[in-house]
Amino acid sequence: MKTVCDFCKTEYSLDAAPTGPVKCAVCGHTWTIPRQTRRSPILVFIAALCALLAAAVFAFAVMYQHRVTEIQNHPLVAQLDDISIESDEENGTSQFVVDGRVVNRSSQIYGVPGLVVISYDAAGNIVARQRFLPPATLLDAGASANFRHTLSVPIDNVDKISVELETQGD
Numbered sequence: 001m002k003t004v005c006d007f008c009k010t011e012y013s014l015d016a017a018p019t020g021p022v023k024c025a026v027c028g029h030t031w032t033i034p035r036q037t038r039r040s041p042i043l044v045f046i047a048a049l050c051a052l053l054a055a056a057v058f059a060f061a062v063m064y065q066h067r068v069t070e071i072q073n074h075p076l077v078a079q080l081d082d083i084s085i086e087s088d089e090e091n092g093t094s095q096f097v098v099d100g101r102v103v104n105r106s107s108q109i110y111g112v113p114g115l116v117v118i119s120y121d122a123a124g125n126i127v128a129r130q131r132f133l134p135p136a137t138l139l140d141a142g143a144s145a146n147f148r149h150t151l152s153v154p155i156d157n158v159d160k161i162s163v164e165l166e167t168q169g170d
């Protein structure tokens, strides 16, 4: 450890903390080195806990901010609730019927765009993109509107179905 003479500022390097007063070899001044206070384990534990809590609060704040931004960017979401097969007895054909809803996750009223139901084959290629009118023109904050559409593509070709809201580019 290092200690400095209070009077003449001479520096000394000590191997260990002295038990009694130290006398300066240069000026003869005597001083005592305060005993090193060991950090209490309980204080170390509380400090660690505080750091952990602060990190958790920060992580939550970041996640919350992320969700707020996500909702601002995508206030409306379309989701599929059920996919069923409807058979036409007369023609002997079968079609997929998709049930879902559009949800307004924001706290504002929003106009609802058209819906696009996309069918994929087993290899992940798009078989068809079918556009449908929205189930409602406007959605209140937190409201949702159900939709049901019958797809015109043959069911044999389809492995996966997804629904999206029509964007400006569509």
Ligand SMILES: [Zn+2]
Pocket: 005, 006, 007, 008, 009, 010, 024, 025, 026, 027, 028, 029
């Ligand atoms: Zn001295």
